[in-house]
Amino acid sequence: MKPNKYNNQANKEAVNHCQQCLMRPISLFSDLQESDFDLLRQPINIIELEAEEILYKEKQVIRYLYTVRSGLLKQVRYLDDGSYRIVRLLRQGDIAGIEALNNTFYKQHTLVLQKASLCQIPIKNIKALDQKSTCLYKPLMARWQKIQQDADLWITEFSVGHSKKRMANLLIYLAGENDTDFFFLPSREDIGALLAIRTETASRIIAEFKRQGCLQTKGNYAKINFSKLKQFY
Amino acid sequence: MKPNKYNNQANKEAVNHCQQCLMRPISLFSDLQESDFDLLRQPINIIELEAEEILYKEKQVIRYLYTVRSGLLKQVRYLDDGSYRIVRLLRQGDIAGIEALNNTFYKQHTLVLQKASLCQIPIKNIKALDQKSTCLYKPLMARWQKIQQDADLWITEFSVGHSKKRMANLLIYLAGENDTDFFFLPSREDIGALLAIRTETASRIIAEFKRQGCLQTKGNYAKINFSKLKQFY
DNA sequence: CGGATCGTTGACAGGTATCAATGCTGGTGG
């Protein structure tokens, strides 16, 4: 998958920009020293992907690791019957392809849900850094742990109990900190894949939440009424 | 939680034994150099826990990290309604308390399912090693990745679809590589907590599998008939 | 021999999947 089509004007300048980047505090490079930046030989591009685009596929050779600057991505696993389950969502600060350091191939399919901007970091850079410096150690460990915690959340909040409760949990998760704003609401099919329910069931619950005034939608975006949602929570 | 009651005859000798330990290739210490072993100042005990015993609780201060030598442990999260869900199983080679390097407190409750033997590694040792050497880096990264992969498995195999299919997946998982041997079969309640179903449902399915000849039980142990189980798989 | 705990089974209610039809919306091409 060559990213020719993407916003590919990366250059030496782009690399240096990492030092001043607004994302840096929440990026993998938070602990880099000035000298470490010299190890970033390959250009680090910023790529923009539209909804539905594939970032990478499972078993594809790992060339890049990505930091999510904005947008929303899903990591999916396909089931025997051809359907799929979303096993993880990636948001600002999350990393796609973190398995790069241990593996040659990506472990999940990763696709864009909501128009996303990502830092595309060549795996060569990461490996060079990793061999010469310990600056990636802490940030990586923190990411891994977040992955574990998110997984626990998934298993307990999105996979157990009545589907209305799961949906309420998901909406609150999607709303994030600012639960008064509109947030991206995935398609019914994706919601089904998130919560392990059918699209029809997802649709029914969304519809009921709207009737009850817990939820307001505008295209692919939604806003929750937190206090009214509590009855299902 | 002081481990006085446990097999606590650890001593300098026990530490040195790590170098020759049969578990070492699959332990965190696989990459240690001879000199690194000098950093293991605190004694490393081997502890034996019976079923139902608590290894540690969530939010407890982290003092030790554990490598599973044998047996089976569960990591659980309690839900609002007082019930619990098992989010992870730990088997030989797995680590309990891997969050030790990033955190002061344990993140999950961890309990013994099947009588277990564990290496109890003082967190001081780990931190000393971690500061002076990079020998823990690779093994830790590999563990984290296994955790992620197991989580994906959990989400896709144990949380989606009909409960018979989930049960079949679980039995195959529990059987491990040697699917012709008897393996530990958790209580119906724990199976319920593994698969997000009620104990009664778990019981019914187990009973049906037995009637169909897919499954044979002997106390807390079971053996599967792989080919007959496939119809549900 | 109780008593406690766990597993099994039954009856029934409620929830979700399934199948099918219809509405809605955004994009395309005439």
Add this chain to the structure above:
DNA sequence: CCACCAGCATTGATACCTGTCAACGATCCG
């Protein structure tokens, strides 16, 4: 500009599955 189409969302009817409540059996232990 509008008609049409494709894809997604919604809704209904029904069957199936699982949860719930309850009773009973099995096993272990004091």
